[in-house]
Amino acid sequence: QVQLVESGGGLVQAGGSLRLSCAASGHTFDRYGGAWFRQAPGNEREFVAAITWSGDRMRYADSVQGRFTISRDNAKNTMYLQMNSLKPEDTAVYSCAATLLGGIYFQTSDYTYWGQGTQVTVSS
DSSP states (O other): OOEEEEEOOEEEETTOOEEEEEEEESSOGGGSEEEEEEEOTTSOOEEEEEEOTTSSOEEEOTTTTTTEEEEEEGGGTEEEEEEOSOOGGGOEEEEEEEESSSSOOOSGGGOOEEOOOEEEEEEO
């Protein structure tokens, strides 16, 4: 079993950048595929980005393609989400998730382990 803790959220102006981190503990993180999801008030949780356990493949939601980059450092048991050119519509609680499944997955039901979330607020 793995525990996940996010950090790096905050308040930023439109056009700015933030880097979120997801620190894993309790088990070696390199066995797990990872992803970031987000949930804005009144909306369902939505897929943002995913990465395989080895980091060799990534996928992104259309709304963040070209602006966000998911990465991981298995030696540090940490996954990252670099967010550039932020927009007010990116405002949400961002959560990281992990799965023992081997590929890229887009549904919340495919992920077993979740962090508590970190708030990202983008002002216009």
